Amino acid sequence: MVMAYPMGYAIWLSMQEVSFFGGFRTSFVGIENYREALYSDNFWWSVRVTVQFVLVSVVLAMLIGLGLALLMHHVRRGRALLGAIIILPWSISLYGAGVMWQYLARGQSGVASSLINRMLGRTTPDTAVEYSLISSEQIVNLLALGNAWNLAPLVAFFLLANLKTIPERLYDLARVDRLNVWQRFLIVTLPPLQYTLFVFTTITLIMSMKLLDFIFVMSAGGPGDASATLTFRLFDLAFRQSNYGLSAAMSFYLLFLIIGSALALFFFWGRRLEDT
Amino acid sequence: MSGIEITNLRKSFGNVRAIKELTLTIPNGVFCVFLGPSGCGKSTMLNCVAGLEDVTSGTIKIGGHDVTNLPPHARDIAMVFQSSLLYPHLTALQNIRMSLKNSDTDAVEAKRRIDHAVGILEIASVLDKKPSAMSGGQRQRVAMAKAIVRNPTAFLMDEPLAALDAALRQSLRLELVVLQRQLGTTTIFVTHDQVEAMTLGDLIVVMNDGRVEQIGTPDEIYNNPATKFVAGFIGSPPMNFFEGQVEDSNNGPTLRTQYGPIAIPRHLFDRMGGSAHSLGVRPQHIDINRTKTDGSIPGTVFAIENLGKDSVIILHDTAGHDYRVLVDPDHGYTVGESTYMCLDLSQAHLF
Ligand SMILES: Nc1ncnc2c1ncn2[C@@H]1O[C@H](COP(=O)(O)OP(=O)(O)O)[C@@H](O)[C@H]1O
Ligand SMILES: [Mg+2]
Numbered sequence A: 001m002v003m004a005y006p007m008g009y010a011i012w013l014s015m016q017e018v019s020f021f022g023g024f025r026t027s028f029v030g031i032e033n034y035r036e037a038l039y040s041d042n043f044w045w046s047v048r049v050t051v052q053f054v055l056v057s058v059v060l061a062m063l064i065g066l067g068l069a070l071l072m073h074h075v076r077r078g079r080a081l082l083g084a085i086i087i088l089p090w091s092i093s094l095y096g097a098g099v100m101w102q103y104l105a106r107g108q109s110g111v112a113s114s115l116i117n118r119m120l121g122r123t124t125p126d127t128a129v130e131y132s133l134i135s136s137e138q139i140v141n142l143l144a145l146g147n148a149w150n151l152a153p154l155v156a157f158f159l160l161a162n163l164k165t166i167p168e169r170l171y172d173l174a175r176v177d178r179l180n181v182w183q184r185f186l187i188v189t190l191p192p193l194q195y196t197l198f199v200f201t202t203i204t205l206i207m208s209m210k211l212l213d214f215i216f217v218m219s220a221g222g223p224g225d226a227s228a229t230l231t232f233r234l235f236d237l238a239f240r241q242s243n244y245g246l247s248a249a250m251s252f253y254l255l256f257l258i259i260g261s262a263l264a265l266f267f268f269w270g271r272r273l274e275d276t
Numbered sequence B: 001m002s003g004i005e006i007t008n009l010r011k012s013f014g015n016v017r018a019i020k021e022l023t024l025t026i027p028n029g030v031f032c033v034f035l036g037p038s039g040c041g042k043s044t045m046l047n048c049v050a051g052l053e054d055v056t057s058g059t060i061k062i063g064g065h066d067v068t069n070l071p072p073h074a075r076d077i078a079m080v081f082q083s084s085l086l087y088p089h090l091t092a093l094q095n096i097r098m099s100l101k102n103s104d105t106d107a108v109e110a111k112r113r114i115d116h117a118v119g120i121l122e123i124a125s126v127l128d129k130k131p132s133a134m135s136g137g138q139r140q141r142v143a144m145a146k147a148i149v150r151n152p153t154a155f156l157m158d159e160p161l162a163a164l165d166a167a168l169r170q171s172l173r174l175e176l177v178v179l180q181r182q183l184g185t186t187t188i189f190v191t192h193d194q195v196e197a198m199t200l201g202d203l204i205v206v207m208n209d210g211r212v213e214q215i216g217t218p219d220e221i222y223n224n225p226a227t228k229f230v231a232g233f234i235g236s237p238p239m240n241f242f243e244g245q246v247e248d249s250n251n252g253p254t255l256r257t258q259y260g261p262i263a264i265p266r267h268l269f270d271r272m273g274g275s276a277h278s279l280g281v282r283p284q285h286i287d288i289n290r291t292k293t294d295g296s297i298p299g300t301v302f303a304i305e306n307l308g309k310d311s312v313i314i315l316h317d318t319a320g321h322d323y324r325v326l327v328d329p330d331h332g333y334t335v336g337e338s339t340y341m342c343l344d345l346s347q348a349h350l351f
Helices: A004-014 A032-038 A041-074 A079-091 A094-105 A111-119 A139-163 A168-176 A181-189 A191-210 A213-218 A230-239 A244-273 B042-050 B092-101 B107-121 B136-148 B166-183 B194-200 B218-223 B228-233 B266-275
Strands: A016-019 A025-028 B002-013 B016-027 B031-035 B057-062 B077-080 B154-158 B186-191 B203-208 B211-216 B240-243 B245-249 B252-257 B260-263 B278-281 B286-289 B297-306 B311-316 B322-327 B338-343
Touching (some): A004 A244, A032 A244, A041 A139, A041 A191, A041 A230, A041 A244, A139 A191, A139 A213, A168 A181, A168 B042, A168 B077, A181 A191, A191 A230, A191 A244, A213 A230, A230 A244, B002 B042, B002 B186, B016 B042, B016 B186, B016 B211, B031 B042, B031 B194, B042 B057, B042 B077, B077 B136, B092 B107, B092 B136, B107 B166, B136 B166, B166 B194, B194 B218, B211 B228, B240 B252, B245 B266, B286 B322
Parallel strands (some): B031 B186, B077 B154, B154 B186
Antiparallel strands (some): B002 B016, B203 B211, B252 B260, B286 B338, B311 B322
């Protein structure tokens, strides 16, 4: 029931044309909203942005998570402090992170501008040049990096737990066999991490597709609609343009995208892990 | 050509002196077993020989070459780790191949060696299996195959049979000895199991607390233990010790114990002099009686272990000290009975 009522309402809504003028009225339009979405350039642009955002987020979250896990595993001294520093970005709220990232990346007074200007000796206001990390080309990648940075610590701690189960002696065996760093990583280190990597790829994929607040705080879908992911688009449609029907229809396309990619992940990757 | 020469080897981890001093020459082709309680430095010694740990000081030669500062793969050794460790996510064949993957061996030669190893170890049927799908014995054979395809000057084995059950261990021990004879490769085998050491070794090195206690053949170690530690560690059930003061009087040498004097054979006393304070007697050299005789030592039956062919009677003296006596299974004693031990000192030891 808890699921069914909002689901049902959303399905109903996605088939309505809602208007507010002269009182709240709805009229049944069938699959019109779904058709409209498919013919909308904005919709396809948002799909593209979402796919890019999610791909970069997931890859970066896994790479950063793996990197942090290996770092924590190999550091001998100050392990507790390192752990605390690493868990920090995860424990601050996404909203806080959004504000912080925006500050770091901002043009006029952001960190990038100050650093580059300082290095080039431009210290007066009329010589300083703005270097904004928030440009339309890079905005999606930058958002994905911020998102990955927030997700990575959790991934790192689970991977670290896996790393601790690897017998030390396997590394000795690898030395006697003269395996190089890459072979050792593939043969000794990576296999026990596979299951965790699969689970977190799925989780970060779904979380990234659904992400709204971070994008809202950081870029509000902009510049222009350069970073308007599907979640942002349907939020915008519903609460700014009051186009509830189209928004609800798009939300179902998002749902299909989430379910479809999670199933694909399982089919091509997760399913094969069971027999190892 | 000598097999392995270790000279003045020392190894410390910070303040822990894991190996205090070790000098030893293992002749070519010899099966040498390092035996000692856990924590005595056996693995550390083996890691130093393998190049997995840097030595603190000393030199190591393998096949006449000084390898002290060489990395493991350049030492011409093959290693078998505790519980026959293999890469868990590779099949048996992939595991074996890994030994030669980054060596200079060409593909034809590699295949020849692998086929040969698979043949003598009879593991053709498990080549596609991963370690988790193999039995302990199969894993051990695959680990051996992985070692012998390297054609090394020396095998180094760190308790490879430790995790197996007793029956399997026994049969694999025999296989290992036969294989080593066949290949004639110098071998260091580390174990804390004295039965394993006695059955495997041409040469046994007994270690304790980072030092060598004794080096010798199994016979020498058993019959002429150099120290009280060796005497107590080798043999099952273990040797009994009677503590006291050794004195030489007009009636011949004696050990003054809390139960009165025990007369000691002259040849024993001459070997050890007056500094000894402990008389060691193996369980099969003690008789027990219900009646007191001259020089017998009282003890109460505390427990009886039936080994099938023999029984071990464990006696307590008044101080609660244990003594083990080997008797026929039809001994007829019961727990709690008071008895007297008669010692046969012809093969006893003074420490
Ligand atoms: N990497 C290490 N760091 C610190 N101490 C160690 C290390 N390896 C072994 N030791 C210490 O050295 C001693 C000998 O250990 P080890 O060689 O493993 O004994 P064994 O194999 O005979 O059981 C032990 O006291 C152990 O705690
Ligand atoms: Mg050990």
